Amino acid sequence: MRAVAEARTNIALVKYWGKRGASTLNLPAVGSLSLTLEGLSTRTEVRFDGALKSDELSLNGSATTGEPLVRIGKLLDLVRAQAGIREHALVSSANNFPTAAGLASSASGFAALALAATRAAGLKLEGRALSILARRGSGSAARSVFGGLVEMHRGVREDGEDSFAEPIASDWDLRLVVAVTAKGPKDTLSTDGMRRTAETSPYFKSWVESSEPDLKAARDAIARHDLEALGEVTERSCLTMHASAMAARPAVVYMRGVTLEGYRAIQDMRRGGLPAYFTCDAGPHIKGLTTSAHANEVAKRLAEVPGVLETRVCVPGAAAEIIGEESGTNRVSFRETVSSGMPEVIE
Numbered sequence: 571m572r573a574v575a576e577a578r579t580n581i582a583l584v585k586y587w588g589k590r591g592a593s594t595l596n597l598p599a600v601g602s603l604s605l606t607l608e609g610l611s612t613r614t615e616v617r618f619d620g621a622l623k624s625d626e627l628s629l630n631g632s633a634t635t636g637e638p639l640v641r642i643g644k645l646l647d648l649v650r651a652q653a654g655i656r657e658h659a660l661v662s663s664a665n666n667f668p669t670a671a672g673l674a675s676s677a678s679g680f681a682a683l684a685l686a687a688t689r690a691a692g693l694k695l696e697g698r699a700l701s702i703l704a705r706r707g708s709g710s711a712a713r714s715v716f717g718g719l720v721e722m723h724r725g726v727r728e729d730g731e732d733s734f735a736e737p738i739a740s741d742w743d744l745r746l747v748v749a750v751t752a753k754g755p756k757d758t759l760s761t762d763g764m765r766r767t768a769e770t771s772p773y774f775k776s777w778v779e780s781s782e783p784d785l786k787a788a789r790d791a792i793a794r795h796d797l798e799a800l801g802e803v804t805e806r807s808c809l810t811m812h813a814s815a816m817a818a819r820p821a822v823v824y825m826r827g828v829t830l831e832g833y834r835a836i837q838d839m840r841r842g843g844l845p846a847y848f849t850c851d852a853g854p855h856i857k858g859l860t861t862s863a864h865a866n867e868v869a870k871r872l873a874e875v876p877g878v879l880e881t882r883v884c885v886p887g888a889a890a891e892i893i894g895e896e897s898g899t900n901r902v903s904f905r906e907t908v909s910s911g912m913p914e915v916i917e
């Protein structure tokens with residue numbers, strides 16, 4: 571009744587922002603399209619134990635209560651219901667990058683949790699069912715179940731069974747340059763920021779309407795390996811999403827001065843013939859989309875932007891995977907534990 575899983579985070583090129591309906595199923599208002607990233611990952615161990623009186627969470631080495639524990643408890647309840655078990659769980663999870671800081675820890679976190687918890691409970695879900703389960707924890711986590719380029723379907727059903735992610739087959743050598751611009755967690759979690767946007771922003775409806783054409787343009791660009799077309803849609807999806815959030819009342823502002831300087835630097839790169847395209851998430855970090863031939867130069871140029879603390883070139887990442895599991899008499903040795911063997915940590 572124990573399993574360890576690893577999942578990578580992802581960056582949305584066509585963004586998800588807002589929920590549909592009043593349902594508790596965490597259904598997205600829009601579809602989205604992302605790239606899973608190698609090197610920014612979560613490792614999570616889940617152990618169901620009849621001796622525990624409640625679920626317990628160790629996050630990044632510290633016993634954690636409050637919002638993170640409540641959130642994982644809801645996902646564990648779904649797993650217990652599916653598996654027909656009642657035991658509480660000890661969850662030990664570590665992100666090798668800052669948590670709740672705009673680098674999508676909820677994506678890798680809930681993909682790793684969904685995989686580890688189902689396996690520890692004796693369930694073996696196929697990709698689509700795992701994606702639907704991960705979505706209940708966090709919308710972006712539905713995408714981190716898969717590697718490479720991934721499309722998340724909005725779906726129309728009230729039960730959410732058509733709201734899942736799927737990988738897009740592609741051998742494109744895309745790269746994502748992450749420029750970290752701040753330390754510490756953000757003020758407004760994504761869930762809260764998108765709720766406020768949906769409830770109060772006069773631009774929310776326009777944002778939702780912009781999504782389908784953007785998804786189509788992104789799919790077409792990927793099929794053609796057309797970086798300019800994919801880059802254009804990546805920038806406009808990001809900026810339209812942020813515009814809708816900034817118009818919320820009170821405003822939801824994730825960008826800082828350095829984020830906009832990064833955007834300008836990327837525009838300058840393009841004017842000089844270096845193909846790079848800007849995006850950012852619910853946080854101040856700058857992300858540059860490019861291809862392998864240009865990634866190091868884009869990283870060098872972003873590192874020169876005043877206020878950038880660190881840059882990292884990410885290659886497309888693998889799907890979520892089981893690192894080890896153990897149940898009853900069937901023991902499989904653990905390759906590594908949660909606390910050891912994590913890739914290099916970004917502070």
Ligand code: ADP
Pocket residue numbers: 612629637638639641642663664665668669670671672673674675676677678679680683758759760761852853
């Ligand atoms: P981020 O930009 O990092 O994704 P979000 O606001 O989307 O920020 O999500 C942050 C929340 O995700 C945390 O407050 C916590 O509830 C959850 N989370 C982050 N890392 C993990 C993890 N490894 N396991 C479980 N939940 C996690």
Ligand code: DP6
Pocket residue numbers: 581582584585586587596602674676677707708709710711760761762850851852
């Ligand atoms: C800006 O997936 O964190 O990163 O479903 O409420 O957990 P919840 O939201 P979350 O939102 C991600 C927002 C985003 C864009 C994206 O990843 O598509």
